[in-house]
Amino acid sequence: MIRLEKRPTPSRLWTALTPLVAVLATVIAGGLMFAALGKDPVEAIRTIFYDPLFNEQFASYSRPQLLVKAGPLILIAIGLSLGFKAGIWNIGAEGQYIMGAICGGGVGLALYPSESPLIFPLMVLAGALGGWAWAMIPAILKTKFNTNEILVSLLLVYVAEQLLASVSLGLLRSPDGGGFPGSRNFQHWDAAANVELFPGTGMHWGVVAAFIAVIGAYVLLARHMLGYQIRLTGAAPRAARFSGVNPTRLIVTCLGLSGALAGLAGMFEVSGPAGQLSIDFGSNYGFTAIIVAFLGRLHPVGILLAGLLMALTYIGGELAQFMLGLPAAAIQAFQGMLLFFLLAVDVLTNFRIRLIKSEVA
Amino acid sequence: MSFEPAQTPLLLLEGLTKAYPGVVANDQVGFSIAPGEIHALLGENGAGKSTLVKTIYGLVKPDAGRMELHGEAYMPAKPSEARRRGVAMVFQHFSLFEALDVAENIALGMEDPPPRRDLSERIRSVSEEYGLPLDPSRRVGDLSVGERQRVEIIRCLLQNPKLLIMDEPTSVLTPQEVDMLFTTLRTLSAEGTAILYISHKLDEIRSLCDAATVLRHGKVVGDCIPRETSARAMAELMVGATLQTPARAAGTRGEVLLEARGLSLPSERQFGTALKSIQMQVRSGEILGIGGVAGNGQDELLDVLSGESRAPAGTLFFEGQDIAALGPRQRRAMGLLTAPEERLGHAAAPDMSLVENAMLTGDPRMSLVRNGMLDWPKTREFAKKIIADFDVRTPGSHVAARALSGGNLQKFVIGREVLQNPRALVVNQPTWGVDAAAAAAIRQALLDLAEQGTALIVISQDLEEILEIADNFAALNEGRLTEPRPAAGLSLEEIGLMMGGAHDMDTAHHAEA
Numbered sequence: 001m002i003r004l005e006k007r008p009t010p011s012r013l014w015t016a017l018t019p020l021v022a023v024l025a026t027v028i029a030g031g032l033m034f035a036a037l038g039k040d041p042v043e044a045i046r047t048i049f050y051d052p053l054f055n056e057q058f059a060s061y062s063r064p065q066l067l068v069k070a071g072p073l074i075l076i077a078i079g080l081s082l083g084f085k086a087g088i089w090n091i092g093a094e095g096q097y098i099m100g101a102i103c104g105g106g107v108g109l110a111l112y113p114s115e116s117p118l119i120f121p122l123m124v125l126a127g128a129l130g131g132w133a134w135a136m137i138p139a140i141l142k143t144k145f146n147t148n149e150i151l152v153s154l155l156l157v158y159v160a161e162q163l164l165a166s167v168s169l170g171l172l173r174s175p176d177g178g179g180f181p182g183s184r185n186f187q188h189w190d191a192a193a194n195v196e197l198f199p200g201t202g203m204h205w206g207v208v209a210a211f212i213a214v215i216g217a218y219v220l221l222a223r224h225m226l227g228y229q230i231r232l233t234g235a236a237p238r239a240a241r242f243s244g245v246n247p248t249r250l251i252v253t254c255l256g257l258s259g260a261l262a263g264l265a266g267m268f269e270v271s272g273p274a275g276q277l278s279i280d281f282g283s284n285y286g287f288t289a290i291i292v293a294f295l296g297r298l299h300p301v302g303i304l305l306a307g308l309l310m311a312l313t314y315i316g317g318e319l320a321q322f323m324l325g326l327p328a329a330a331i332q333a334f335q336g337m338l339l340f341f342l343l344a345v346d347v348l349t350n351f352r353i354r355l356i357k358s359e360v361a
Numbered sequence: 362m363s364f365e366p367a368q369t370p371l372l373l374l375e376g377l378t379k380a381y382p383g384v385v386a387n388d389q390v391g392f393s394i395a396p397g398e399i400h401a402l403l404g405e406n407g408a409g410k411s412t413l414v415k416t417i418y419g420l421v422k423p424d425a426g427r428m429e430l431h432g433e434a435y436m437p438a439k440p441s442e443a444r445r446r447g448v449a450m451v452f453q454h455f456s457l458f459e460a461l462d463v464a465e466n467i468a469l470g471m472e473d474p475p476p477r478r479d480l481s482e483r484i485r486s487v488s489e490e491y492g493l494p495l496d497p498s499r500r501v502g503d504l505s506v507g508e509r510q511r512v513e514i515i516r517c518l519l520q521n522p523k524l525l526i527m528d529e530p531t532s533v534l535t536p537q538e539v540d541m542l543f544t545t546l547r548t549l550s551a552e553g554t555a556i557l558y559i560s561h562k563l564d565e566i567r568s569l570c571d572a573a574t575v576l577r578h579g580k581v582v583g584d585c586i587p588r589e590t591s592a593r594a595m596a597e598l599m600v601g602a603t604l605q606t607p608a609r610a611a612g613t614r615g616e617v618l619l620e621a622r623g624l625s626l627p628s629e630r631q632f633g634t635a636l637k638s639i640q641m642q643v644r645s646g647e648i649l650g651i652g653g654v655a656g657n658g659q660d661e662l663l664d665v666l667s668g669e670s671r672a673p674a675g676t677l678f679f680e681g682q683d684i685a686a687l688g689p690r691q692r693r694a695m696g697l698l699t700a701p702e703e704r705l706g707h708a709a710a711p712d713m714s715l716v717e718n719a720m721l722t723g724d725p726r727m728s729l730v731r732n733g734m735l736d737w738p739k740t741r742e743f744a745k746k747i748i749a750d751f752d753v754r755t756p757g758s759h760v761a762a763r764a765l766s767g768g769n770l771q772k773f774v775i776g777r778e779v780l781q782n783p784r785a786l787v788v789n790q791p792t793w794g795v796d797a798a799a800a801a802a803i804r805q806a807l808l809d810l811a812e813q814g815t816a817l818i819v820i821s822q823d824l825e826e827i828l829e830i831a832d833n834f835a836a837l838n839e840g841r842l843t844e845p846r847p848a849a850g851l852s853l854e855e856i857g858l859m860m861g862g863a864h865d866m867d868t869a870h871h872a873e874a
Contacts, residue, residue, distance in 0.1 A: 225733045228720060236710035241669045242701060243721045244690035 094286025100263025103130025131263015206268025
């Protein structure tokens with residue numbers, strides 16, 4: 001019989017090891033799935049994990065993509081992890097991401113075609129505010145009426161998507177676009193463009209912001225009172241109240257921070273890699289970031305690594321789709337396995353497995 | 362000298378050894394219990410009492426040693442097996458569902474519950490037989506702690522146990538309830554049911570138990586017949602050192618530091634107790650002891666004093682200033698500190714280290730935070746000072762709070778507040794689950810604080826403790842606080858009446874006086 005025994009203190013070894021074990025298990029289970037689909041599993045795994053970085057033919061295109069995709073994931077996941085640590089569940093980062101793009105992009109477009117150097121900083125500010133404001137809706141509803149922030153933030157994603165479609169077709173549609181949906185392209189407007197900082201690396205301001213967020217979150221959690229209060233609330237809510245943490249203020253702060261970071265990610269995306277606001281601008285970064293946050297164990301450095309890994313499976317997954325003809329659903333299942341195995345292996349951090357021989361009394 | 366049963370012992374333990382990483386919880390433990398014997402198990406915290414009874418109850422598998430029940434080999438792999446063999450246990454912490462009624466709770470613990478009507482009938486007959494009045498259809502949430510304990514006891518008695526293990530059963534009872542419980546236990550004993558009784562209240566053990574085994578550091582260090590041994594001698598056997606009785610110099614009373622004026626507050630919790638016009642004054646250098654059966658508003662009173670729940674304006678004053686609207690941090694900064702009863706999850710965060718737990722209340726007064734940034738080195742120093750000054754036994758300050766034994770964590774929690782040099786300190790159950798030597802040290806620390814001019818409120822269910830250190834005594838009953846009376850000269854009977862809620866009598870008594 002197998003029994004789980006609670007460890008007196010969480011194992012440090014397993015805290016570090018579980019992501020690796022989860023990745024390994026995903027590779028094995030994913031390989032089996034690919035084999036069942038009639039593909040060579042070794043080749044499929046290689047196409048996903050190895051080719052995007054090192055294949056001579058594709059790497060020059062896909063390597064910069066790594067940062068382009070990882071940037072928003074990390075930025076959003078860092079914000080989410082702060083709330084998650086405190087038991088505040090913002091599931092609607094996708095909506096805040098879209099609202100950040102709409103507000104950031106909208107403020108920029110309102111000033112078109114000015115070439116003032118203040119335009120881009122203004123857009124950054126508006127993007128953050130847009131995401132923040134969208135996250136304030138579940139925050140206020142939760143603190144005033146005790147609604148469930150999971151539900152409210154999630155449903156607001158669909159509202160944001162409708163707003164996005166509306167402005168892409170109406171308010172912010174490019175007058176020079178020949179009637180096609182979608183805003184002006186920011187990449188064609190220097191003052192508002194989120195440019196690639198070093199050619200061929202994929203590094204743009206959003207990636208810079210993501211790195212700053214990683215460092216900031218690390219310092220916040222390790223050294224700052226707010227970080228301590230977040231951890232305390234997550235670890236023992238009643239002890240947190242006894243300590244003097246104001247739950248209302250913490251909910252507002254955490255949701256606000258995660259909303260603002262998601263809004264920033266959206267704004268950097270629309271003015272950079274995406275280029276324009278369009279109906280299909282939303283790309284599920286906000287949802288994938290939830291996986292990234294947990295895969296990174298809600299730890300800033302872990303999130304940095306998990307974001308890069310997740311981005312790799314995205315790029316590699318696309319590559320596998322057109323190289324090997326793997327269905328998109330198989331790639332999504334593969335990514336899902338990663339979270340599934342992580343949560344499963346996670347048990348080992350707090351529990352140890354004991355094998356018990358069944359005895360006859 | 363020791364109690365030697367003529368017949369086969371009911372339970373025989375031999376060479377029981379159980380080691381955990383870093384500590385040997387039980388080391389070659391052996392003793393025997395005769396049928397119908399009330400046998401006390403004594404020992405400090407961490408002496409290995411819990412491990413031992415868990416072994417007997419099938420929750421822990423020993424590394425070595427053997428047990429015999431009725432002369433047959435006995436090594437239960439799980440509690441259900443122990444129960445089948447006639448061993449039952451009443452835990453210190455009850456496992457009852459408040460929203461269900463008594464019969465439903467009892468049915469939940471049974472492997473094959475009889476139909477409800479039969480079960481209620483059996484509950485009623487057992488409760489009458491053993492003098493444990495209990496209505497099977499009452500909701501557990503509405504029961505007092507003493508009544509809840511009866512549910513647990515009856516749950517055990519329904520299995521007709523041959524051995525009943527009781528872990529600190531009287532820590533939550535009024536003196537009258539203790540008397541009732543003892544009557545029940547003596548009846549059981551007379552019928553041949555043996556009882557293994559764990560308690561740190563030596564006087565109780567002396568009046569109830571036939572024999573006692575003393576554990577220290579996992580080993581049996583002695584046995585005695587409690588009736589023929591003084592409480593002090595037993596305590597010294599337990600600790601392995603001479604005990605010091607807390608002493609205090611007659612301190613001078615200063616100005617009123619903490620005052621509640623008609624403080625009423627509905628409870629935020631389900632099955633909580635609303636506070637009803639609490640009226641009290643605590644002066645500098647005074648210790649106000651608040652007794653009462655658990656669940657009569659102790660937690661709520663502590664919460665409202667700590668600032669976790671907010672009192673209505675104009676009902677709570679510290680040094681003459683209305684503090685009703687202030688939060689816990691502001692109150693701490695002023696010098697009003699508190700230590701709640703529930704150590705894990707309330708006074709301390711279980712999964713955080715002792716250093717992080719030192720930060721939990723330490724920062725406003727010890728200035729552990731500067732411009733929002735935490736000063737970890739200074740906090741570590743503070744945690745180490747608590748560990749050293751209060752003899753907290755832990756491998757280090759980096760250890761998670763939940764890894765500490767209850768008594769050691771209690772020392773840490775009390776030490777954390779005492780070392781902050783409070784102007785006023787409110788503690789709930791300061792020595793709960795702490796061994797005799799540490800309890801004496803904690804009481805001494807509280808007395809020392811009072812001597813230095815701190816105003817103290819000690820909420821406790823241990824009446825001896827209150828009478829030992831308090832200047833004034835008041836009782837909480839259903840959220841009402843009786844008028845404080847000088848502790849000196851109060852008889853246990855008077856206290857029992859105060860705790861039982863004889864308010865009118867009490868006030869009448871005062872009006873006459």
